[in-house]
Amino acid sequence: MVAGRYRLVHPLGQGAMGEVWCAHDSVRRFEVALKFLVLPRQNLAIDAMERFRFEAQVAAQLGRKTDFIVTVHDAGEDPEAGPYLVMEYVRGRSLRQLIHERGPVPAAELAALLRQIGEALSVAHGLGIVHRDIKPSNILLREGRDGRLRAKVADFGIAKWIRQDLAADFPRQTAEGVVLGTPGYLSPEHTCDGHADPQLDMWALAVVAHVALTGEQPFAGRTIADVLASILEGARPPLSTLRPGAPPALETWFARAFALDPAERFPSIEPMISAFVAAVGPSAAPSAPAPAAPVRRTGLHLAAAGLVVALGLGLVLTTALSSQRLEATAELRVIRGEVLSAARGALVAQAPAAPQAGAASTAPAAGPATAPPPVPQPPEPAPLPAAARAVPTPPAPAPRPAAARTVRAPGAPASTGKAPARKRDAGTQKSAIF
Template structure:
């Protein structure tokens, strides 16, 4: 159904759709208003692919419903909050907070390298969101800059738990799905291994690298080249106080990769570095003294690109939604 037909529809007898804001892989994202609590929300309409068999559609619907309920258990200021799930007239709607701000990906594209102090704060907050999720048995599986929103106060919010998985789900391997974004996929996942907390930490390392260096460490011109880089190439690490964190998180050997607790301690030490403290009070826009990394690997794609005139214009909406959830590919516990 198109936007005009859905516009101002009341979902679940309380959520008034206002405007369609975008489309995810498995549905549409709407701005909506909760008429009961009087607050603005984001609401994701799950669209089941018509090409799938009835059995596949039923499985996607059931997994989507259970995953959304699982994500609602995650209580962390740096993870998007899921408020409600509504089933109505054969459709599934996931209601969550509407987060003002912009994506980390957009910020990197606009500014290139971000200051070390800012990167460290973002990393600490996303690490807290991940450890909270992991403690509840939930793996994110798609940590990347476009799934992080930066609020006006500078705090970060991890969004898009749409392909998250709950520990112990026997359908993770049965579905045969390859989950995640190739440039942020851990090598053991690229080789066909299972998702673990360590694979989320690898992706966090890729995210830190992208924010700190202005380019993704492994993204290449196509998916095959990207996967090959993940499996075989060592990125030229930038210098500075975050270099040890990056080296540890991007260890291809999972046994050698940093744990969440060690990562937390190393980020705290990096934040206390005299260089970081000095740069935090320096004039904005000046490059970090260590911000000259090695040359990009052959085929590396910088995140910062020149934008066309249409992209320079402000969005007609003042918020980005933390609701772009690829719900159709969820894998969750029974």
């Protein structure tokens, strides 16, 4: 039992700096997702905890300004489990899983999803926040009552603040030359100097659209250096060779979205999404359905698989490290009160204003009723390190102790109420390009 109220049910995934479990909230009586911080190397511990704190505060506020962002309900530190976030549990699957299971996504269906993802990013950008790790595994999908998919953007663990418009404890700025993100989704300018602005998220969203339409990365290579070289050269196959029959106007859309010069791309997320919808044609003309009013869900309406992949607190893709890294460790200050006060502040600030036409509801979605445990999917490893120049292959990570986690096998007796043993690991890292 974590914090005396959250009973761990089963793991949902694990990354280089965090892991996520499905848990039952014994007070509110519904399922939530618990994200734990797995501290990295000793000299990065303080930075990691600052980002964990920042993620909690940002997600708590953004999640209450749009229904298309996974929100954080609570946060704190447990004596045994360590720092944790209590997040909205999205019962469904990620866009990555959808592509793997069904293959390429129809253009009209993708247009509806991009509208929702675009709204989430527009809200974040409007408040000075750049996500920095948009990719299919960080886009969670759930099925609405009308049978249509609704998207939620997850994992603001390596988010970048470009303006301090939110009430949050902003982490120290990333050192010059340090690149954060997943190699195949980085914009050319970001691979060179780590520069992050809304254009980085827009470039990554175009990569997501390409992967969803074709099942293939636009910029591929056998090594990270090859991938980065493809990005810098703008070398990608024509859409028509990967997806015959796709609307011809989409090739023009991708050409603009992947322009090497940022000035030649779309100026912001809204015209970018509008242009995609126009390129798809009349089949994408109807507006994406607005999120349904919060209701208690049952397992009959939901997919069997369930997950929240909010693990990639990020992987520092280093070209130059500051020589004055702090090496002292520090305990994470309990941030429960700050997250809750931030959430209350966001709700109070919005209460007087009438909702604008077409805007998504700001009320957090009600948690689902207890349903049969979803089938956990294999976790996606965290991003591989990369730099603007060719880098040597990193050493293999140390194996994670087998006893670090306890997972209840199907059919095994129910939990005794104690949290499965969690052992902090200071050096384990797993990585992948996609």
